[in-house]
Amino acid sequence: MSLTDRFxxxxxxxxxxxxxxxxxxxxxxLAGCSSKSDPETKQAEDSxxxxxxxxxDSEASEQDSEETADSxxxxxxxxxxxxxxxxxxxxxxxxxxxxxxxxxDRPVYDAEEALREELAEEGGPRVSVAEALKLKNDFPKSKAxxxxxLSALGQLAPPDGSGVDYDQTFVRQVIGDIGTTNPLFxxxxxxxxxxxxxxxxxxxxxxxxxxxxxxxxxxxWQTSKDGMMDKVVLRDDxxxxxxxxxxAHDVAFSFKVIMSDHxxxxxxxxxxxxxxxxxxxxxxxxxxxxFHNEALATNTGNMNFPVxxxxxxxxxxxxDPSMKKSSYHRKLEKNPVVAGAYTLKSRKRGQxxxxxxxxxxxxxxxxQVRKKPYIKQIRVKIITDINTxxxxxxxxxxxxxxxxxxxxxxxxxxxxxxxxNTKVTALDWSAFNFxxxxxxRYFEDRRVRWAMSYAVDxxxxxxxxxxxxxxxxxxxxxxxxxxxxxxxxxxITQDLDKAEDLLDEAGWDDSDGDGIRDKKFGDKLVPFEFxxxxxxxxxxxxTATLMKECLDQIGIIAHVKPTEFAVMxxxxxxxxxxxxxxxxxxxxxxxxxxxxxxxxxxxNYPGYSNPxxxxxxxxxxxxxxxxxxxxxxxxxxKLLWDDQPYTWLFYRNSFYAFNKKLRGYNFSPRGPYDYSxxxxxxxxxxxxx
Numbered sequence: 001m002s003l004t005d006r007f008x009x010x011x012x013x014x015x016x017x018x019x020x021x022x023x024x025x026x027x028x029x030l031a032g033c034s035s036k037s038d039p040e041t042k043q044a045e046d047s048x049x050x051x052x053x054x055x056x057d058s059e060a061s062e063q064d065s066e067e068t069a070d071s072x073x074x075x076x077x078x079x080x081x082x083x084x085x086x087x088x089x090x091x092x093x094x095x096x097x098x099x100x101x102x103x104x105d106r107p108v109y110d111a112e113e114a115l116r117e118e119l120a121e122e123g124g125p126r127v128s129v130a131e132a133l134k135l136k137n138d139f140p141k142s143k144a145x146x147x148x149x150l151s152a153l154g155q156l157a158p159p160d161g162s163g164v165d166y167d168q169t170f171v172r173q174v175i176g177d178i179g180t181t182n183p184l185f186x187x188x189x190x191x192x193x194x195x196x197x198x199x200x201x202x203x204x205x206x207x208x209x210x211x212x213x214x215x216x217x218x219x220x221w222q223t224s225k226d227g228m229m230d231k232v233v234l235r236d237d238x239x240x241x242x243x244x245x246x247x248a249h250d251v252a253f254s255f256k257v258i259m260s261d262h263x264x265x266x267x268x269x270x271x272x273x274x275x276x277x278x279x280x281x282x283x284x285x286x287x288x289x290x291f292h293n294e295a296l297a298t299n300t301g302n303m304n305f306p307v308x309x310x311x312x313x314x315x316x317x318x319x320d321p322s323m324k325k326s327s328y329h330r331k332l333e334k335n336p337v338v339a340g341a342y343t344l345k346s347r348k349r350g351q352x353x354x355x356x357x358x359x360x361x362x363x364x365x366x367x368q369v370r371k372k373p374y375i376k377q378i379r380v381k382i383i384t385d386i387n388t389x390x391x392x393x394x395x396x397x398x399x400x401x402x403x404x405x406x407x408x409x410x411x412x413x414x415x416x417x418x419x420x421n422t423k424v425t426a427l428d429w430s431a432f433n434f435x436x437x438x439x440x441r442y443f444e445d446r447r448v449r450w451a452m453s454y455a456v457d458x459x460x461x462x463x464x465x466x467x468x469x470x471x472x473x474x475x476x477x478x479x480x481x482x483x484x485x486x487x488x489x490x491x492i493t494q495d496l497d498k499a500e501d502l503l504d505e506a507g508w509d510d511s512d513g514d515g516i517r518d519k520k521f522g523d524k525l526v527p528f529e530f531x532x533x534x535x536x537x538x539x540x541x542x543t544a545t546l547m548k549e550c551l552d553q554i555g556i557i558a559h560v561k562p563t564e565f566a567v568m569x570x571x572x573x574x575x576x577x578x579x580x581x582x583x584x585x586x587x588x589x590x591x592x593x594x595x596x597x598x599x600x601x602x603x604n605y606p607g608y609s610n611p612x613x614x615x616x617x618x619x620x621x622x623x624x625x626x627x628x629x630x631x632x633x634x635x636x637x638k639l640l641w642d643d644q645p646y647t648w649l650f651y652r653n654s655f656y657a658f659n660k661k662l663r664g665y666n667f668s669p670r671g672p673y674d675y676s677x678x679x680x681x682x683x684x685x686x687x688x689x
Contacts, residue, residue: 073322076263080321083256089279089291097289101229103222107212111676112371114206115666116156125152133660136413137423140468150424153658154666157374157683168684169377170662173398175384177350181336182323183306184258184267193380196679197355200246200307200339202232203300204676207668209588211300214676216370219286227295227624230303232288237364240309241338248282250339253310255280257317264322273302296621297629298591309337341373352381374664374683390657396420399659402671405469405539408655421657425469426667428654429478429586433646434532434547435572436579439607441521442530443579447506449644453492454499455550462650465542469655473648475637476584476593478669482626483590483633489641500554503528510555517555529557530578533571536562540581543649572605580605582646586669590633591621597640606645613639661685 092100125132132152139146157164174190183195203211203221213221219233238246258271276299278291292299312332313323320326324333336344341362342355355378362372381398383389390407392398394417403412403423412423436443436452443449462470472491477483503509508517508528517528534544541562548558558579563571571577582605584596594617595601599609613636620632640646654671664682668675 073266073324074263076321078263080262080265080318081260082253082317083259085259085261085275086256086279091279091281091289091291094283094287094289097229097231100224101222101231102225103231104225106221106223106230107210108215108218108221109212110215111204111206111212112156112681113159115677115681116159119155119666122151125155127152129153129155129663133422135422136418137425139425146425149422150426150666153422153424153663156664156681157685161372161374163686164374165684165686166372166374167376168374168661169379170375170400170682170684171379171381171398173381173383173389173392173401175382175386175389177382178347178353181333181344182308184254184270184308184323186306187269190380190382194344194353194355195306196340197342197378198336198338198340198344201304203304205588207666207675209668209675211588212676227299228292230290230292230299232290234286234288235369236286237369238339239360239364240312241336241343241358241360242309242312243360244309244311244337245285246307246309246339247285248288249285250310251288251307252280252282253314254305254307257308257313258305260321262321264320264325266322270305273298274305276302294622295624297624298589298621301589301591307339309339312337342378345377350382352379354379373680393417393421393657393659394419396659399662401657403655403657405467405655408469409467412657417657421659423655423657424665424667425653425655426672427478427480427669428652428671429481429669430583430652431473431476431478431648432581432583432650432652433473433648434579435582435605435646436644437575437577437606438645439575440530440578441519441526442528443606445506446643447502448508449647451499451502451506451554452551453644453647454495454502455547455554455556456492456647456649457494457546457550458492458649459494460546461543465539465546466650470650470652473650475641475648476597476646477590477633477637478586478651481586481590481669482630483637485634485637486631487638489637494550496550496554503554503556515555516557527557528555529559531559531561533561533563533568533577533580535568535581536564544581573602575605575607583652588670588675590630591617593636594621597636608640608643608645610639610643 127135127148129152132149135145135149137145137149172193174193176188176190178190178194179188180186180191181194181198183199183201186192186195200217202217203213205211213232217235217238219235220231221233222231223229234246234248240246255274255277257265258267258274276293276296278293281289281291283289290299290303292302296302316326316328317323320329323329334347338344341357343358345354345356347353357373357376362368362370381392383392383398386404386407389398389401390403390411393401408423408425411417412421417423434452436449438444438449443452458472462468462472471479474489474491475484479488503517507519509519510517511520511525512518518525519528520526532544532547534540541560544558544560544562548560551558563580568580572580572582584593587593595603597604597608598614598617599611616632616636616639620629620636623629623632654667656665656672658665661684662682663685665672666681668678673679
């Protein structure tokens with residue numbers, strides 16, 4: 001499977017937490033123009049905060065039975081029963097299934113070859129590689145250099161791999177450590193990185209968010225005409241890293257583990273969505289049939305979950321259902337048996353983890369059966385300070401990093417950067433906002449929330465604080481996405497007079513003449529004075545401070561409170577806040593945002609509830625016609641805009657630095673890695689220019 005089909009797992013988990021193969025934490029730390037370091041924690045989409053402590057280097061320190069078991073796991077004498085959360089199901093024979101299914105073929109292809117065709121249709125490179133490497137990217141003054149660099153350096157390796165240096169190491173940077181190597185327990189962006197390199201999950205999706213299965217692992221994929229079943233046939237040359245065959249039985253077993261209830265088995269993410277599958281039956285070593293509870297547009301995403309080896313865990317689960325406490329499981333944590341193209345080479349707590357290409361991934365019985373991954377070794381360094389990371393990028397110690405706008409604008413224009421690097425930007429659907437706690441007396445009234453949105457000085461925010469690099473926010477879905485309302489959304493501009501009129505209508509006036517708006521609740525006169533949490537980055541602080549200054553002009557006091565990210569997330573989930581800066585990336589499927597907006601969902605930080613929005617989410621999930629389905633999300637966007645539970649501030653583009661030796665990088669609205677082929681297509685030419 002393509003390395004970046006791993007990001008289908010990220011997407012599936014994104015769908016659980018909402019949005020988006022980018023993180024709520026990543027949005028927090030990369031939002032702005034800070035020159036300071038940010039919190040070390042990070043999460044995939046909005047998953048729980050990092051960091052769990054990783055074990056010692058897997059080569060240098062074994063400390064098997066001496067390691068402390070996870071203290072958060074409760075002890076239980078309850079016996080483990082595989083798949084006990086599933087309802088009883090008596091599967092029909094495969095012959096019966098084939099007879100009633102009226103199978104419809106689904107896409108199975110090579111994502112890199114498909115992208116190669118797309119790039120050719122776009123006209124190919126606009127300049128030579130040599131010319132592209134000499135260019136300096138002056139975006140946003142001009143797009144010309146950026147487009148030329150991307151068109152030339154984004155070209156893929158020849159189909160036969162000729163001219164590729166297969167002995168190269170690609171050094172990546174993340175800002176937090178991994179806490180687990182078991183793909184069932186991944187929560188953080190760093191853990192997604194690791195699971196992607198070493199794991200197996202399917203289906204995958206391309207840069208247009210279209211689902212498919214890769215020919216590297218699959219023979220066929222079919223869906224029944226009524227949408228109630230999917231049949232997948234695996235290739236017969238797949239192996240685990242210990243040499244054992246990887247079969248359909250591993251997939252069916254993994255599903256049952258995920259769907260097992262036991263006090264000690266705490267799987268934080270992957271079960272949601274997967275639980276909408278009735279059963280998965282392995283009819284032989286290659287043939288799987290997924291039986292769905294309902295014909296849903298989201299069924300394909302629900303099929304995506306990490307696969308673990310049955311022969312490794314089948315017996316050990318009874319002894320240790322947590323998969324973490326026993327000496328056996330702790331050894332597996334350090335030396336995992338994996339399905340992906342790379343195996344764990346080493347781990348150094350708080351410093352790095354290293355994965356290395358495994359020959360048995362692409363060789364079988366002495367023959368090459370799938371593409372050899374272009375990169376021999378991927379070294380993922382943990383660098384929490386963005387300034388330190390940029391110094392490492394300039395020195396060639398890391399080969400890729402996401403840039404802050406101030407780094408893009410003023411710190412990557414000199415020869416010290418361009419000697420070894422170049423930089424590119426591309427559209428991203430990540431959105432930032434102010435989140436209003438609608439359960440407080442301040443923001444329960446829709447008119448007040450609209451007043452907040454009219455109070456913002458968007459010109460100062462976008463052109464000064466964000467240096468003209470971001471787009472004006474227009475709601476939860478990006479204007480270039482198919483979910484955006486066809487009629488459009490009218491952009492908000494600052495209008496303090498209108499904000500004051502709305503506050504007056506809502507009963508917030510200055511009744512005692514002290515210059516501060518107030519309102520009577522019962523017998524108590526309450527001043528409009530609240531706390532605005534924000535990120536600890538300069539941009540987070542600057543944006544919140546700008547809001548404070550805007551509100552000062554209309555008689556409202558806002559106390560800006562820079563807050564460590566883990567604390568902020570905890571307060572948001574518990575709704576122990578008044579207002580907060582917030583950000584979300586995008587999922588591959590718009591249903592991922594239901595976790596943010598449906599009544600009672602755990603990432604619904606404002607406490608928002610609108611029966612019409614809830615109904616549109618449910619109807620959209622059941623609508624199989626794409627255009628009609630997208631229209632539901634357009635209606636959701638309009639309803640949300642009308643209610644203003646957020647003040648939408650801006651959409652953030654992707655800004656990346658790449659070492660000049662790298663080729664083959666392209667972008668989706670989730671960035672350069674979080675789709676297929678993504679990172680798989682990146683290579684180093686044998687003859688560098």
